[in-house]
Amino acid sequence: MPVSRRRFLSAVTAGGVASAAGLSVAQPRPRPALVAITLDLEMSAEYPRRGMTEWNYRKGDLDADTKRYAVRAAEEAKGLGGLVHFFALGQTLEQEDAGWLKDLAAAGHPVGNHTYDHVNLLARTLDDVQFRFRRAPWLVRGKTVAEVIEQNVEAATAALKERCGITPNGFRTPGGFATGLRDRADLQRMLLRQGFTWVSSLYPPHPCGTPKVEPGADVYAAIVRAQAAAQPFAYPSGLVEVPMSPVSDVTAFRTHYWKLEWFLKAVRLAVEEAVRTGGCFDFLAHPSCLVVEDPTFEAVKLICGLVRDAGPRAALVGLDRFAARAGKG
Numbered sequence: 001m002p003v004s005r006r007r008f009l010s011a012v013t014a015g016g017v018a019s020a021a022g023l024s025v026a027q028p029r030p031r032p033a034l035v036a037i038t039l040d041l042e043m044s045a046e047y048p049r050r051g052m053t054e055w056n057y058r059k060g061d062l063d064a065d066t067k068r069y070a071v072r073a074a075e076e077a078k079g080l081g082g083l084v085h086f087f088a089l090g091q092t093l094e095q096e097d098a099g100w101l102k103d104l105a106a107a108g109h110p111v112g113n114h115t116y117d118h119v120n121l122l123a124r125t126l127d128d129v130q131f132r133f134r135r136a137p138w139l140v141r142g143k144t145v146a147e148v149i150e151q152n153v154e155a156a157t158a159a160l161k162e163r164c165g166i167t168p169n170g171f172r173t174p175g176g177f178a179t180g181l182r183d184r185a186d187l188q189r190m191l192l193r194q195g196f197t198w199v200s201s202l203y204p205p206h207p208c209g210t211p212k213v214e215p216g217a218d219v220y221a222a223i224v225r226a227q228a229a230a231q232p233f234a235y236p237s238g239l240v241e242v243p244m245s246p247v248s249d250v251t252a253f254r255t256h257y258w259k260l261e262w263f264l265k266a267v268r269l270a271v272e273e274a275v276r277t278g279g280c281f282d283f284l285a286h287p288s289c290l291v292v293e294d295p296t297f298e299a300v301k302l303i304c305g306l307v308r309d310a311g312p313r314a315a316l317v318g319l320d321r322f323a324a325r326a327g328k329g
Contacts, residue, residue, distance in 0.1 A: 057135060088112070110170070176244050206246045
């Protein structure tokens with residue numbers, strides 16, 4: 001409804017009187033930062049020792065140390081008032097024991113779909129879908145790339161539901177893409193068809209400096225600037241994108257041989273930027289990597305502590321909260 005000139009002047013006058021009288025005029029409270037700790041449950045090549053690449057063929061065959069780390073990380077986060085949002089591969093549920101994953105979900109930690117075999121959603125040929133299918137091409141013979149990918153997503157959902165009673169909370173692509181799914185409306189439609197309202201597929205590019213060399217101030221500043229490109233948004237299809245925030249553990253440790261203290265500094269600066277701007281920070285890591293690089297859960301403790309110290313200006317949440325914020329935008 002149009003505001004009359006008289007009503008407008010009255011409002012301005014009232015505000016002026018309040019200011020002149022030294023009375024505070026209510027200002028809208030800035031929205032709190034949303035911070036998430038997300039762990040992808042997969043085996044990482046080059047871990048626990050350099051040169052170990054067989055995991056590329058069986059990403060979901062989690063070893064005992066990786067599972068123990070995932071459980072302990074969740075316990076650490078919960079003990080500090082937070083939670084962990086996990087993303088699981090369907091292949092993992094072929095293992096004898098799935099009780100640990102059921103227990104994580106029962107404790108309130110969300111679990112999302114990470115495909116069945118850790119497939120590349122942007123693959124154009126069957127050879128590029130997953131290493132496993134190069135070794136065993138008969139598994140996908142006669143199918144199109146699109147069919148293999150969608151069936152892999154669908155099978156992971158079925159595995160989580162049937163083995164653990166878990167309905168997936170969101171979908172994360174194996175690997176992060178610089179532009180997310182912006183140019184793949186077909187994949188957006190596929191995920192919507194599979195029942196997902198949001199996806200975590202975008203990982204913005206950023207420098208990391210020279211491998212084995214401590215990052216300079218310019219690298220840390222670039223990582224902080226990259227946070228602006230890691231904010232959730234909705235694609236024209238209606239699917240919401242919840243990006244991963246730099247810097248990931250495998251990028252820092254596996255690719256650039258960072259020390260833990262360098263990694264923690266980058267994480268701290270990124271979380272502080274989210275608190276300052278009221279934005280979102282999605283910590284991306286892998287238990288199979290962190291069990292070697294951060295065995296005492298320093299990253300989890302740091303993030304939880306920063307959010308606690310921020311008080312009402314920040315909240316530790318699952319990625320579904322990120323998606324809900326973007327959906328309202």
